[in-house]
Amino acid sequence: MTMLRSVVVGCGSHLPAKVVTNDELSQRVETSDAWIVQRTGIRQRHIADAGETTSVLGTRAARAALDDAGMGPEDIDLVICATSTPDHTFPSTATQIQAALGIHQGAAFDLQAVCAGFVYGVATADKFLTTGGAKRALVVGAETFSRILDWTDRTTCVLFGDGAGAIVLEAREGEGTSADRGVLNASLRSDGRHREKLYVDGGPGSTGTTGFLRMEGKEVFRFAVGSVTDVIAESFRATGTTPEELDWFVPHQANRRIIEASADKLGIAREKVVLTVDRHGNTSAASIPLALDVARKDGRIREGDLVMIEAIGGGFTWGASLIRW
Incomplete structure:
Protein backbone atom coordinates (compact mmCIF):
# COMPACT_ATOMS: atom_id res chain seq x y z
CA MET A 1 0.00 0.00 0.00
CA THR A 2 1.48 3.31 -1.06
CA MET A 3 1.68 6.19 1.41
CA LEU A 4 3.30 9.60 1.68
CA ARG A 5 6.69 9.79 3.37
CA SER A 6 8.67 12.86 4.46
CA VAL A 7 11.99 12.40 2.67
CA VAL A 8 15.17 14.32 3.56
CA VAL A 9 16.32 16.00 0.34
CA GLY A 10 18.71 18.62 1.72
CA CYS A 11 20.84 19.33 4.78
CA GLY A 12 22.83 22.36 5.94
CA SER A 13 24.39 23.99 8.98
CA HIS A 14 26.12 27.12 10.22
CA LEU A 15 28.43 27.82 13.15
CA PRO A 16 29.66 31.19 14.41
CA ALA A 17 33.28 31.91 13.59
CA LYS A 18 34.26 32.53 17.21
CA VAL A 19 35.56 29.40 18.94
CA VAL A 20 36.05 29.26 22.72
CA THR A 21 38.24 26.47 24.08
CA ASN A 22 38.13 24.92 27.53
CA ASP A 23 41.45 26.57 28.35
CA GLU A 24 39.96 29.97 27.56
CA LEU A 25 36.99 29.27 29.82
CA SER A 26 39.35 28.27 32.64
CA GLN A 27 40.53 31.91 32.67
CA ARG A 28 36.95 33.04 33.46
CA VAL A 29 35.72 30.40 35.91
CA GLU A 30 37.31 27.80 38.17
CA THR A 31 37.61 24.85 35.81
CA SER A 32 40.11 23.11 33.53
CA ASP A 33 40.25 21.40 30.16
CA ALA A 34 40.81 18.03 31.84
CA TRP A 35 37.79 18.49 34.17
CA ILE A 36 35.43 19.41 31.31
CA VAL A 37 36.64 16.70 28.92
CA GLN A 38 36.47 13.96 31.56
CA ARG A 39 32.89 14.79 32.56
CA THR A 40 31.37 15.87 29.23
CA GLY A 41 33.68 15.13 26.29
CA ILE A 42 33.51 18.81 25.27
CA ARG A 43 36.73 20.49 24.10
CA GLN A 44 35.41 23.69 22.50
CA ARG A 45 32.24 25.50 21.49
CA HIS A 46 31.22 28.26 19.04
CA ILE A 47 29.89 31.53 20.45
CA ALA A 48 27.83 34.03 18.45
CA ASP A 49 28.90 37.65 18.13
CA ALA A 50 26.50 40.47 18.98
CA GLY A 51 25.08 40.69 15.46
CA GLU A 52 24.61 36.95 15.08
CA THR A 53 21.08 36.40 16.33
CA THR A 54 19.29 33.07 16.30
CA SER A 55 17.47 33.99 13.08
CA VAL A 56 20.75 34.96 11.41
CA LEU A 57 22.29 31.57 12.25
CA GLY A 58 19.08 29.77 11.28
CA THR A 59 18.83 31.60 7.96
CA ARG A 60 22.39 30.66 7.01
CA ALA A 61 21.80 27.00 7.87
CA ALA A 62 18.46 26.98 6.03
CA ARG A 63 19.98 28.56 2.93
CA ALA A 64 22.70 25.88 2.93
CA ALA A 65 20.02 23.18 3.18
CA LEU A 66 18.06 24.71 0.28
CA ASP A 67 21.24 24.85 -1.82
CA ASP A 68 21.97 21.23 -0.98
CA ALA A 69 18.45 20.28 -2.08
CA GLY A 70 18.75 22.31 -5.27
CA MET A 71 15.67 24.30 -4.28
CA GLY A 72 14.68 27.93 -3.97
CA PRO A 73 12.31 29.89 -1.74
CA GLU A 74 9.40 29.24 -4.09
CA ASP A 75 9.65 25.50 -3.32
CA ILE A 76 9.01 25.73 0.44
CA ASP A 77 5.54 26.03 1.98
CA LEU A 78 6.37 25.31 5.64
CA VAL A 79 9.12 26.64 7.93
CA ILE A 80 9.50 25.30 11.46
CA CYS A 81 12.20 26.68 13.72
CA ALA A 82 13.00 24.76 16.90
CA THR A 83 14.56 27.19 19.37
CA SER A 84 14.59 28.22 23.02
CA THR A 85 16.49 31.44 22.29
CA PRO A 86 14.30 33.38 19.84
CA ASP A 87 15.29 36.81 18.57
CA HIS A 88 12.11 38.29 20.08
CA THR A 89 9.18 37.24 22.22
CA PHE A 90 7.32 37.75 18.95
CA PRO A 91 7.30 37.62 15.97
CA SER A 92 8.60 34.08 15.72
CA THR A 93 12.15 33.41 14.62
CA ALA A 94 10.72 31.15 11.90
CA THR A 95 8.97 34.10 10.26
CA GLN A 96 12.23 36.06 10.31
CA ILE A 97 14.01 33.14 8.61
CA GLN A 98 11.13 32.87 6.14
CA ALA A 99 11.40 36.57 5.24
CA ALA A 100 15.20 36.51 5.00
CA LEU A 101 15.03 33.59 2.56
CA GLY A 102 12.39 35.29 0.42
CA ILE A 103 9.69 32.71 1.16
CA HIS A 104 6.32 34.44 0.79
CA GLN A 105 3.92 31.50 0.88
CA GLY A 106 2.87 28.88 3.38
CA ALA A 107 3.23 28.92 7.15
CA ALA A 108 6.11 29.56 9.52
CA PHE A 109 6.22 29.10 13.27
CA ASP A 110 8.55 28.37 16.19
CA LEU A 111 8.49 25.19 18.24
CA GLN A 112 9.81 25.10 21.79
CA ALA A 113 10.85 21.77 23.25
CA VAL A 114 14.37 22.85 24.30
CA CYS A 115 17.00 20.28 23.31
CA ALA A 116 14.33 17.92 21.95
CA GLY A 117 13.03 20.70 19.71
CA PHE A 118 14.47 19.41 16.45
CA VAL A 119 12.98 15.93 16.99
CA TYR A 120 9.63 17.56 17.77
CA GLY A 121 10.04 19.72 14.67
CA VAL A 122 10.67 16.73 12.41
CA ALA A 123 7.62 14.95 13.86
CA THR A 124 5.46 18.04 13.33
CA ALA A 125 6.61 18.62 9.76
CA ASP A 126 6.04 14.93 9.02
CA LYS A 127 2.38 15.29 10.03
CA PHE A 128 1.92 18.25 7.68
CA LEU A 129 3.61 16.54 4.77
CA THR A 130 2.03 13.11 5.08
CA THR A 131 -1.49 14.53 5.45
CA GLY A 132 -1.23 16.90 2.49
CA GLY A 133 -0.91 20.07 4.55
CA ALA A 134 2.37 20.99 2.87
CA LYS A 135 4.63 19.67 0.11
CA ARG A 136 8.09 20.74 1.28
CA ALA A 137 9.25 21.88 4.70
CA LEU A 138 12.33 23.51 6.16
CA VAL A 139 12.97 22.24 9.69
CA VAL A 140 15.54 24.42 11.44
CA GLY A 141 17.21 24.04 14.82
CA ALA A 142 18.89 27.31 15.83
CA GLU A 143 20.20 28.53 19.18
CA THR A 144 22.22 31.26 20.84
CA PHE A 145 22.37 29.68 24.29
CA SER A 146 25.36 31.86 25.17
CA ARG A 147 22.80 34.65 25.75
CA ILE A 148 21.06 32.82 28.61
CA LEU A 149 24.13 31.47 30.41
CA ASP A 150 25.39 32.62 33.78
CA TRP A 151 29.06 32.95 32.93
CA THR A 152 29.99 32.73 36.62
CA ASP A 153 28.38 29.27 36.98
CA ARG A 154 31.01 26.73 35.98
CA THR A 155 28.51 23.86 36.11
CA THR A 156 26.55 25.23 33.14
CA CYS A 157 28.57 27.81 31.20
CA VAL A 158 31.12 25.21 30.06
CA LEU A 159 28.45 23.00 28.47
CA PHE A 160 26.72 25.08 25.83
CA GLY A 161 27.45 26.65 22.46
CA ASP A 162 25.68 28.40 19.58
CA GLY A 163 24.84 27.21 16.08
CA ALA A 164 22.16 26.15 13.65
CA GLY A 165 21.29 23.24 11.40
CA ALA A 166 18.46 22.56 8.97
CA ILE A 167 16.96 19.92 6.72
CA VAL A 168 14.54 20.07 3.80
CA LEU A 169 11.76 17.48 3.86
CA GLU A 170 9.68 16.66 0.79
CA ALA A 171 6.48 14.60 0.61
CA ARG A 172 7.03 11.60 -1.66
CA GLU A 173 5.19 8.35 -2.20
CA GLY A 174 6.53 5.23 -0.51
CA GLU A 175 5.47 1.61 -0.30
CA GLY A 176 4.58 1.74 3.37
CA THR A 177 7.49 -0.44 4.53
CA SER A 178 10.62 0.22 6.57
CA ALA A 179 12.58 0.17 3.31
CA ASP A 180 10.96 3.47 2.27
CA ARG A 181 13.07 6.60 2.27
Missing part, protein backbone atom coordinates in the same frame (compact mmCIF):
# COMPACT_ATOMS: atom_id res chain seq x y z
CA GLY A 182 11.84 9.21 4.75
CA VAL A 183 10.58 9.56 8.31
CA LEU A 184 9.43 6.07 9.35
CA ASN A 185 8.38 6.85 12.91
CA ALA A 186 8.48 9.55 15.57
CA SER A 187 7.88 8.96 19.28
CA LEU A 188 7.51 11.98 21.60
CA ARG A 189 7.15 12.34 25.37
CA SER A 190 7.06 15.04 28.03
CA ASP A 191 6.74 15.21 31.80
CA GLY A 192 6.42 18.68 33.32
CA ARG A 193 7.02 17.46 36.86
CA HIS A 194 10.77 17.74 36.24
CA ARG A 195 10.87 21.50 35.65
CA GLU A 196 13.30 22.30 38.48
CA LYS A 197 15.96 19.98 37.09
CA LEU A 198 16.55 22.02 33.95
CA TYR A 199 15.00 25.45 33.37
CA VAL A 200 15.58 29.17 32.84
CA ASP A 201 14.83 31.31 35.88
CA GLY A 202 13.11 34.11 33.98
CA GLY A 203 10.58 34.94 31.31
CA PRO A 204 8.24 37.72 30.15
CA GLY A 205 5.25 36.23 31.95
CA SER A 206 7.00 35.64 35.27
CA THR A 207 9.97 37.88 36.03
CA GLY A 208 9.92 40.15 33.00
CA THR A 209 13.57 39.24 32.43
CA THR A 210 15.38 36.81 30.16
CA GLY A 211 16.81 34.84 33.06
CA PHE A 212 19.63 32.30 33.16
CA LEU A 213 19.79 28.57 32.59
CA ARG A 214 19.78 26.47 35.76
CA MET A 215 20.41 22.75 35.91
CA GLU A 216 20.72 19.84 38.33
CA GLY A 217 23.32 17.98 36.33
CA LYS A 218 23.25 14.65 38.17
CA GLU A 219 19.45 14.45 37.96
CA VAL A 220 19.45 15.22 34.24
CA PHE A 221 22.11 12.57 33.64
CA ARG A 222 20.16 9.98 35.64
CA PHE A 223 16.92 10.66 33.79
CA ALA A 224 18.56 10.80 30.37
CA VAL A 225 20.16 7.39 30.71
CA GLY A 226 17.44 5.71 32.75
CA SER A 227 14.21 6.86 31.17
CA VAL A 228 14.41 8.31 27.67
CA THR A 229 15.48 5.14 25.90
CA ASP A 230 11.78 4.15 25.85
CA VAL A 231 11.13 6.30 22.76
CA ILE A 232 14.02 4.68 20.90
CA ALA A 233 12.79 1.19 21.70
CA GLU A 234 9.29 2.24 20.65
CA SER A 235 10.56 3.46 17.28
CA PHE A 236 12.24 0.13 16.62
CA ARG A 237 9.07 -1.76 17.58
CA ALA A 238 6.81 0.47 15.48
CA THR A 239 8.91 -0.03 12.35
CA GLY A 240 9.82 -3.68 12.87
CA THR A 241 13.52 -2.82 12.86
CA THR A 242 16.32 -3.62 15.30
CA PRO A 243 19.41 -1.84 16.66
CA GLU A 244 21.52 -4.19 14.54
CA GLU A 245 19.89 -2.81 11.37
CA LEU A 246 20.65 0.78 12.35
CA ASP A 247 23.37 2.46 10.31
CA TRP A 248 23.76 5.63 12.38
CA PHE A 249 22.65 6.85 15.81
CA VAL A 250 22.61 10.67 15.89
CA PRO A 251 21.61 11.73 19.41
CA HIS A 252 21.38 15.16 20.98
CA GLN A 253 24.95 16.24 21.69
CA ALA A 254 24.86 17.11 25.38
CA ASN A 255 27.35 14.85 27.09
CA ARG A 256 29.52 12.04 25.73
CA ARG A 257 28.92 9.86 28.77
CA ILE A 258 25.13 10.13 28.38
CA ILE A 259 25.37 9.32 24.67
CA GLU A 260 27.58 6.27 25.13
CA ALA A 261 25.62 4.94 28.11
CA SER A 262 22.34 5.24 26.18
CA ALA A 263 23.82 3.48 23.13
CA ASP A 264 25.19 0.68 25.31
CA LYS A 265 21.83 0.23 27.06
CA LEU A 266 20.06 -0.13 23.71
CA GLY A 267 22.62 -2.42 22.14
CA ILE A 268 23.71 0.15 19.56
CA ALA A 269 27.36 -0.34 18.60
CA ARG A 270 29.50 2.66 19.50
CA GLU A 271 30.98 2.82 16.01
CA LYS A 272 27.49 3.71 14.76
CA VAL A 273 27.23 6.75 17.06
CA VAL A 274 27.81 10.19 15.52
CA LEU A 275 29.61 12.43 18.03
CA THR A 276 30.17 16.17 17.59
CA VAL A 277 29.85 17.28 21.22
CA ASP A 278 33.64 17.64 21.44
CA ARG A 279 33.60 20.39 18.77
CA HIS A 280 30.20 22.03 19.27
CA GLY A 281 29.27 21.57 22.92
CA ASN A 282 25.56 21.40 23.67
CA THR A 283 23.77 23.54 21.06
CA SER A 284 20.30 22.46 22.23
CA ALA A 285 17.84 22.19 19.32
CA ALA A 286 20.67 22.79 16.83
CA SER A 287 22.81 19.85 17.93
CA ILE A 288 21.15 17.05 15.94
CA PRO A 289 20.95 18.85 12.57
CA LEU A 290 24.53 20.05 13.04
CA ALA A 291 25.64 16.45 13.66
CA LEU A 292 23.57 15.18 10.71
CA ASP A 293 25.24 17.68 8.39
CA VAL A 294 28.72 16.74 9.61
CA ALA A 295 28.09 13.02 9.12
CA ARG A 296 26.51 13.53 5.71
CA LYS A 297 29.26 15.78 4.43
CA ASP A 298 32.07 13.47 5.60
CA GLY A 299 30.43 10.57 3.78
CA ARG A 300 29.14 8.52 6.69
CA ILE A 301 25.40 9.06 6.15
CA ARG A 302 24.39 7.98 2.66
CA GLU A 303 21.11 7.59 0.81
CA GLY A 304 19.28 4.52 2.07
CA ASP A 305 20.94 4.49 5.50
CA LEU A 306 18.75 3.91 8.55
CA VAL A 307 19.30 6.83 10.95
CA MET A 308 17.97 7.31 14.49
CA ILE A 309 17.78 10.80 16.00
CA GLU A 310 17.05 11.20 19.72
CA ALA A 311 17.04 13.98 22.32
CA ILE A 312 15.99 15.04 25.80
CA GLY A 313 15.33 18.63 26.81
CA GLY A 314 14.14 20.70 29.74
CA GLY A 315 10.61 20.08 30.92
CA PHE A 316 11.40 17.21 30.54
CA THR A 317 10.68 16.72 26.85
CA TRP A 318 12.16 13.84 24.90
CA GLY A 319 11.70 12.00 21.65
CA ALA A 320 13.16 9.87 18.88
CA SER A 321 12.64 9.51 15.15
CA LEU A 322 13.73 6.77 12.80
CA ILE A 323 14.57 8.04 9.32
CA ARG A 324 15.57 6.21 6.15
CA TRP A 325 17.94 8.73 4.55
Whole structure:
Protein backbone atom coordinates (compact mmCIF):
# COMPACT_ATOMS: atom_id res chain seq x y z
CA MET A 1 0.00 0.00 0.00
CA THR A 2 1.48 3.31 -1.06
CA MET A 3 1.68 6.19 1.41
CA LEU A 4 3.30 9.60 1.68
CA ARG A 5 6.69 9.79 3.37
CA SER A 6 8.67 12.86 4.46
CA VAL A 7 11.99 12.40 2.67
CA VAL A 8 15.17 14.32 3.56
CA VAL A 9 16.32 16.00 0.34
CA GLY A 10 18.71 18.62 1.72
CA CYS A 11 20.84 19.33 4.78
CA GLY A 12 22.83 22.36 5.94
CA SER A 13 24.39 23.99 8.98
CA HIS A 14 26.12 27.12 10.22
CA LEU A 15 28.43 27.82 13.15
CA PRO A 16 29.66 31.19 14.41
CA ALA A 17 33.28 31.91 13.59
CA LYS A 18 34.26 32.53 17.21
CA VAL A 19 35.56 29.40 18.94
CA VAL A 20 36.05 29.26 22.72
CA THR A 21 38.24 26.47 24.08
CA ASN A 22 38.13 24.92 27.53
CA ASP A 23 41.45 26.57 28.35
CA GLU A 24 39.96 29.97 27.56
CA LEU A 25 36.99 29.27 29.82
CA SER A 26 39.35 28.27 32.64
CA GLN A 27 40.53 31.91 32.67
CA ARG A 28 36.95 33.04 33.46
CA VAL A 29 35.72 30.40 35.91
CA GLU A 30 37.31 27.80 38.17
CA THR A 31 37.61 24.85 35.81
CA SER A 32 40.11 23.11 33.53
CA ASP A 33 40.25 21.40 30.16
CA ALA A 34 40.81 18.03 31.84
CA TRP A 35 37.79 18.49 34.17
CA ILE A 36 35.43 19.41 31.31
CA VAL A 37 36.64 16.70 28.92
CA GLN A 38 36.47 13.96 31.56
CA ARG A 39 32.89 14.79 32.56
CA THR A 40 31.37 15.87 29.23
CA GLY A 41 33.68 15.13 26.29
CA ILE A 42 33.51 18.81 25.27
CA ARG A 43 36.73 20.49 24.10
CA GLN A 44 35.41 23.69 22.50
CA ARG A 45 32.24 25.50 21.49
CA HIS A 46 31.22 28.26 19.04
CA ILE A 47 29.89 31.53 20.45
CA ALA A 48 27.83 34.03 18.45
CA ASP A 49 28.90 37.65 18.13
CA ALA A 50 26.50 40.47 18.98
CA GLY A 51 25.08 40.69 15.46
CA GLU A 52 24.61 36.95 15.08
CA THR A 53 21.08 36.40 16.33
CA THR A 54 19.29 33.07 16.30
CA SER A 55 17.47 33.99 13.08
CA VAL A 56 20.75 34.96 11.41
CA LEU A 57 22.29 31.57 12.25
CA GLY A 58 19.08 29.77 11.28
CA THR A 59 18.83 31.60 7.96
CA ARG A 60 22.39 30.66 7.01
CA ALA A 61 21.80 27.00 7.87
CA ALA A 62 18.46 26.98 6.03
CA ARG A 63 19.98 28.56 2.93
CA ALA A 64 22.70 25.88 2.93
CA ALA A 65 20.02 23.18 3.18
CA LEU A 66 18.06 24.71 0.28
CA ASP A 67 21.24 24.85 -1.82
CA ASP A 68 21.97 21.23 -0.98
CA ALA A 69 18.45 20.28 -2.08
CA GLY A 70 18.75 22.31 -5.27
CA MET A 71 15.67 24.30 -4.28
CA GLY A 72 14.68 27.93 -3.97
CA PRO A 73 12.31 29.89 -1.74
CA GLU A 74 9.40 29.24 -4.09
CA ASP A 75 9.65 25.50 -3.32
CA ILE A 76 9.01 25.73 0.44
CA ASP A 77 5.54 26.03 1.98
CA LEU A 78 6.37 25.31 5.64
CA VAL A 79 9.12 26.64 7.93
CA ILE A 80 9.50 25.30 11.46
CA CYS A 81 12.20 26.68 13.72
CA ALA A 82 13.00 24.76 16.90
CA THR A 83 14.56 27.19 19.37
CA SER A 84 14.59 28.22 23.02
CA THR A 85 16.49 31.44 22.29
CA PRO A 86 14.30 33.38 19.84
CA ASP A 87 15.29 36.81 18.57
CA HIS A 88 12.11 38.29 20.08
CA THR A 89 9.18 37.24 22.22
CA PHE A 90 7.32 37.75 18.95
CA PRO A 91 7.30 37.62 15.97
CA SER A 92 8.60 34.08 15.72
CA THR A 93 12.15 33.41 14.62
CA ALA A 94 10.72 31.15 11.90
CA THR A 95 8.97 34.10 10.26
CA GLN A 96 12.23 36.06 10.31
CA ILE A 97 14.01 33.14 8.61
CA GLN A 98 11.13 32.87 6.14
CA ALA A 99 11.40 36.57 5.24
CA ALA A 100 15.20 36.51 5.00
CA LEU A 101 15.03 33.59 2.56
CA GLY A 102 12.39 35.29 0.42
CA ILE A 103 9.69 32.71 1.16
CA HIS A 104 6.32 34.44 0.79
CA GLN A 105 3.92 31.50 0.88
CA GLY A 106 2.87 28.88 3.38
CA ALA A 107 3.23 28.92 7.15
CA ALA A 108 6.11 29.56 9.52
CA PHE A 109 6.22 29.10 13.27
CA ASP A 110 8.55 28.37 16.19
CA LEU A 111 8.49 25.19 18.24
CA GLN A 112 9.81 25.10 21.79
CA ALA A 113 10.85 21.77 23.25
CA VAL A 114 14.37 22.85 24.30
CA CYS A 115 17.00 20.28 23.31
CA ALA A 116 14.33 17.92 21.95
CA GLY A 117 13.03 20.70 19.71
CA PHE A 118 14.47 19.41 16.45
CA VAL A 119 12.98 15.93 16.99
CA TYR A 120 9.63 17.56 17.77
CA GLY A 121 10.04 19.72 14.67
CA VAL A 122 10.67 16.73 12.41
CA ALA A 123 7.62 14.95 13.86
CA THR A 124 5.46 18.04 13.33
CA ALA A 125 6.61 18.62 9.76
CA ASP A 126 6.04 14.93 9.02
CA LYS A 127 2.38 15.29 10.03
CA PHE A 128 1.92 18.25 7.68
CA LEU A 129 3.61 16.54 4.77
CA THR A 130 2.03 13.11 5.08
CA THR A 131 -1.49 14.53 5.45
CA GLY A 132 -1.23 16.90 2.49
CA GLY A 133 -0.91 20.07 4.55
CA ALA A 134 2.37 20.99 2.87
CA LYS A 135 4.63 19.67 0.11
CA ARG A 136 8.09 20.74 1.28
CA ALA A 137 9.25 21.88 4.70
CA LEU A 138 12.33 23.51 6.16
CA VAL A 139 12.97 22.24 9.69
CA VAL A 140 15.54 24.42 11.44
CA GLY A 141 17.21 24.04 14.82
CA ALA A 142 18.89 27.31 15.83
CA GLU A 143 20.20 28.53 19.18
CA THR A 144 22.22 31.26 20.84
CA PHE A 145 22.37 29.68 24.29
CA SER A 146 25.36 31.86 25.17
CA ARG A 147 22.80 34.65 25.75
CA ILE A 148 21.06 32.82 28.61
CA LEU A 149 24.13 31.47 30.41
CA ASP A 150 25.39 32.62 33.78
CA TRP A 151 29.06 32.95 32.93
CA THR A 152 29.99 32.73 36.62
CA ASP A 153 28.38 29.27 36.98
CA ARG A 154 31.01 26.73 35.98
CA THR A 155 28.51 23.86 36.11
CA THR A 156 26.55 25.23 33.14
CA CYS A 157 28.57 27.81 31.20
CA VAL A 158 31.12 25.21 30.06
CA LEU A 159 28.45 23.00 28.47
CA PHE A 160 26.72 25.08 25.83
CA GLY A 161 27.45 26.65 22.46
CA ASP A 162 25.68 28.40 19.58
CA GLY A 163 24.84 27.21 16.08
CA ALA A 164 22.16 26.15 13.65
CA GLY A 165 21.29 23.24 11.40
CA ALA A 166 18.46 22.56 8.97
CA ILE A 167 16.96 19.92 6.72
CA VAL A 168 14.54 20.07 3.80
CA LEU A 169 11.76 17.48 3.86
CA GLU A 170 9.68 16.66 0.79
CA ALA A 171 6.48 14.60 0.61
CA ARG A 172 7.03 11.60 -1.66
CA GLU A 173 5.19 8.35 -2.20
CA GLY A 174 6.53 5.23 -0.51
CA GLU A 175 5.47 1.61 -0.30
CA GLY A 176 4.58 1.74 3.37
CA THR A 177 7.49 -0.44 4.53
CA SER A 178 10.62 0.22 6.57
CA ALA A 179 12.58 0.17 3.31
CA ASP A 180 10.96 3.47 2.27
CA ARG A 181 13.07 6.60 2.27
CA GLY A 182 11.84 9.21 4.75
CA VAL A 183 10.58 9.56 8.31
CA LEU A 184 9.43 6.07 9.35
CA ASN A 185 8.38 6.85 12.91
CA ALA A 186 8.48 9.55 15.57
CA SER A 187 7.88 8.96 19.28
CA LEU A 188 7.51 11.98 21.60
CA ARG A 189 7.15 12.34 25.37
CA SER A 190 7.06 15.04 28.03
CA ASP A 191 6.74 15.21 31.80
CA GLY A 192 6.42 18.68 33.32
CA ARG A 193 7.02 17.46 36.86
CA HIS A 194 10.77 17.74 36.24
CA ARG A 195 10.87 21.50 35.65
CA GLU A 196 13.30 22.30 38.48
CA LYS A 197 15.96 19.98 37.09
CA LEU A 198 16.55 22.02 33.95
CA TYR A 199 15.00 25.45 33.37
CA VAL A 200 15.58 29.17 32.84
CA ASP A 201 14.83 31.31 35.88
CA GLY A 202 13.11 34.11 33.98
CA GLY A 203 10.58 34.94 31.31
CA PRO A 204 8.24 37.72 30.15
CA GLY A 205 5.25 36.23 31.95
CA SER A 206 7.00 35.64 35.27
CA THR A 207 9.97 37.88 36.03
CA GLY A 208 9.92 40.15 33.00
CA THR A 209 13.57 39.24 32.43
CA THR A 210 15.38 36.81 30.16
CA GLY A 211 16.81 34.84 33.06
CA PHE A 212 19.63 32.30 33.16
CA LEU A 213 19.79 28.57 32.59
CA ARG A 214 19.78 26.47 35.76
CA MET A 215 20.41 22.75 35.91
CA GLU A 216 20.72 19.84 38.33
CA GLY A 217 23.32 17.98 36.33
CA LYS A 218 23.25 14.65 38.17
CA GLU A 219 19.45 14.45 37.96
CA VAL A 220 19.45 15.22 34.24
CA PHE A 221 22.11 12.57 33.64
CA ARG A 222 20.16 9.98 35.64
CA PHE A 223 16.92 10.66 33.79
CA ALA A 224 18.56 10.80 30.37
CA VAL A 225 20.16 7.39 30.71
CA GLY A 226 17.44 5.71 32.75
CA SER A 227 14.21 6.86 31.17
CA VAL A 228 14.41 8.31 27.67
CA THR A 229 15.48 5.14 25.90
CA ASP A 230 11.78 4.15 25.85
CA VAL A 231 11.13 6.30 22.76
CA ILE A 232 14.02 4.68 20.90
CA ALA A 233 12.79 1.19 21.70
CA GLU A 234 9.29 2.24 20.65
CA SER A 235 10.56 3.46 17.28
CA PHE A 236 12.24 0.13 16.62
CA ARG A 237 9.07 -1.76 17.58
CA ALA A 238 6.81 0.47 15.48
CA THR A 239 8.91 -0.03 12.35
CA GLY A 240 9.82 -3.68 12.87
CA THR A 241 13.52 -2.82 12.86
CA THR A 242 16.32 -3.62 15.30
CA PRO A 243 19.41 -1.84 16.66
CA GLU A 244 21.52 -4.19 14.54
CA GLU A 245 19.89 -2.81 11.37
CA LEU A 246 20.65 0.78 12.35
CA ASP A 247 23.37 2.46 10.31
CA TRP A 248 23.76 5.63 12.38
CA PHE A 249 22.65 6.85 15.81
CA VAL A 250 22.61 10.67 15.89
CA PRO A 251 21.61 11.73 19.41
CA HIS A 252 21.38 15.16 20.98
CA GLN A 253 24.95 16.24 21.69
CA ALA A 254 24.86 17.11 25.38
CA ASN A 255 27.35 14.85 27.09
CA ARG A 256 29.52 12.04 25.73
CA ARG A 257 28.92 9.86 28.77
CA ILE A 258 25.13 10.13 28.38
CA ILE A 259 25.37 9.32 24.67
CA GLU A 260 27.58 6.27 25.13
CA ALA A 261 25.62 4.94 28.11
CA SER A 262 22.34 5.24 26.18
CA ALA A 263 23.82 3.48 23.13
CA ASP A 264 25.19 0.68 25.31
CA LYS A 265 21.83 0.23 27.06
CA LEU A 266 20.06 -0.13 23.71
CA GLY A 267 22.62 -2.42 22.14
CA ILE A 268 23.71 0.15 19.56
CA ALA A 269 27.36 -0.34 18.60
CA ARG A 270 29.50 2.66 19.50
CA GLU A 271 30.98 2.82 16.01
CA LYS A 272 27.49 3.71 14.76
CA VAL A 273 27.23 6.75 17.06
CA VAL A 274 27.81 10.19 15.52
CA LEU A 275 29.61 12.43 18.03
CA THR A 276 30.17 16.17 17.59
CA VAL A 277 29.85 17.28 21.22
CA ASP A 278 33.64 17.64 21.44
CA ARG A 279 33.60 20.39 18.77
CA HIS A 280 30.20 22.03 19.27
CA GLY A 281 29.27 21.57 22.92
CA ASN A 282 25.56 21.40 23.67
CA THR A 283 23.77 23.54 21.06
CA SER A 284 20.30 22.46 22.23
CA ALA A 285 17.84 22.19 19.32
CA ALA A 286 20.67 22.79 16.83
CA SER A 287 22.81 19.85 17.93
CA ILE A 288 21.15 17.05 15.94
CA PRO A 289 20.95 18.85 12.57
CA LEU A 290 24.53 20.05 13.04
CA ALA A 291 25.64 16.45 13.66
CA LEU A 292 23.57 15.18 10.71
CA ASP A 293 25.24 17.68 8.39
CA VAL A 294 28.72 16.74 9.61
CA ALA A 295 28.09 13.02 9.12
CA ARG A 296 26.51 13.53 5.71
CA LYS A 297 29.26 15.78 4.43
CA ASP A 298 32.07 13.47 5.60
CA GLY A 299 30.43 10.57 3.78
CA ARG A 300 29.14 8.52 6.69
CA ILE A 301 25.40 9.06 6.15
CA ARG A 302 24.39 7.98 2.66
CA GLU A 303 21.11 7.59 0.81
CA GLY A 304 19.28 4.52 2.07
CA ASP A 305 20.94 4.49 5.50
CA LEU A 306 18.75 3.91 8.55
CA VAL A 307 19.30 6.83 10.95
CA MET A 308 17.97 7.31 14.49
CA ILE A 309 17.78 10.80 16.00
CA GLU A 310 17.05 11.20 19.72
CA ALA A 311 17.04 13.98 22.32
CA ILE A 312 15.99 15.04 25.80
CA GLY A 313 15.33 18.63 26.81
CA GLY A 314 14.14 20.70 29.74
CA GLY A 315 10.61 20.08 30.92
CA PHE A 316 11.40 17.21 30.54
CA THR A 317 10.68 16.72 26.85
CA TRP A 318 12.16 13.84 24.90
CA GLY A 319 11.70 12.00 21.65
CA ALA A 320 13.16 9.87 18.88
CA SER A 321 12.64 9.51 15.15
CA LEU A 322 13.73 6.77 12.80
CA ILE A 323 14.57 8.04 9.32
CA ARG A 324 15.57 6.21 6.15
CA TRP A 325 17.94 8.73 4.55
